[in-house]
Amino acid sequence: MDQLTLMAVHAHPDDEVIGTGGILARCADEGIRTVLVTCTNGEQGDAPGGIKPGEDGHDEAEVSALRLAELRESVAHLGIDHLELLGYHDSGMEGWAANQAPDAFANVPVERAAARLAELMERYRPQVVVTYDENGGYGHPDHIQAHRITVAAAEASGVPAKLYYTAVPRERIAELFEFLRSTGAAPEDFELPDDFGVPEEQITAMVDVAPYVERKRKALEAHASQGENIFLLRMPADAQHRAFSHEAFIRVFSRVPAPGREEHLFDGLR
Numbered sequence: 001m002d003q004l005t006l007m008a009v010h011a012h013p014d015d016e017v018i019g020t021g022g023i024l025a026r027c028a029d030e031g032i033r034t035v036l037v038t039c040t041n042g043e044q045g046d047a048p049g050g051i052k053p054g055e056d057g058h059d060e061a062e063v064s065a066l067r068l069a070e071l072r073e074s075v076a077h078l079g080i081d082h083l084e085l086l087g088y089h090d091s092g093m094e095g096w097a098a099n100q101a102p103d104a105f106a107n108v109p110v111e112r113a114a115a116r117l118a119e120l121m122e123r124y125r126p127q128v129v130v131t132y133d134e135n136g137g138y139g140h141p142d143h144i145q146a147h148r149i150t151v152a153a154a155e156a157s158g159v160p161a162k163l164y165y166t167a168v169p170r171e172r173i174a175e176l177f178e179f180l181r182s183t184g185a186a187p188e189d190f191e192l193p194d195d196f197g198v199p200e201e202q203i204t205a206m207v208d209v210a211p212y213v214e215r216k217r218k219a220l221e222a223h224a225s226q227g228e229n230i231f232l233l234r235m236p237a238d239a240q241h242r243a244f245s246h247e248a249f250i251r252v253f254s255r256v257p258a259p260g261r262e263e264h265l266f267d268g269l270r
């Protein structure tokens, strides 16, 4: 039998931490080989000091070099065995000028990028593959593209026995923000959109990664050049624990018998 292997496909350096850092670290500890595929170089991220693309002092080559160095540090904290970089150009958030670049990841033909990912699936033979849902989790064009190429590569290669989408559990996040408001860490008038995240009843796997909260925090700290990570790192420790101690997934398919509600992505595989 093939070695047990988990492959996570993410759009940008730092996306690996919040939704999958715990399962990656937990699998590594359990002797499951872990492969992280990062599709872009993160050129449209913040430059140090919170400088945004298009502003003075934002240099794409410097930003991507910094973010890839941060990624390698994060990978070390999470114990990930193999990092595979597809090397595409970051498309930026929807509506940004970078969306128009022909070499932006979101503009690469799906079948071309999917063929490269299918090759990696054939090389590593992951039983379990994880990526985003059809909305890319929150609508970022590169996340949607990562979703598309992963679904296409899984289908073309026929390699993964199970495919999952990461999910943000709506009720837990609403509770977290309630808690943050009560501690003053989030503004009183901050409201999450009602359709934020996924209702808990749609989630098929809730994985306990509480023992890995500290490693996730260190991995996120490695990505401290990015503004939204700084927000998460500044949350009180108990809020961080609530945010990082569970990871939620929706099973897309399983070719092996597995329980309807799972506690681990390798349920049914060992």
Ligand SMILES: [Zn+2]
Pocket (backbone or CB within 6 Å): 011, 012, 015, 140, 143
């Ligand atoms: Zn991203």
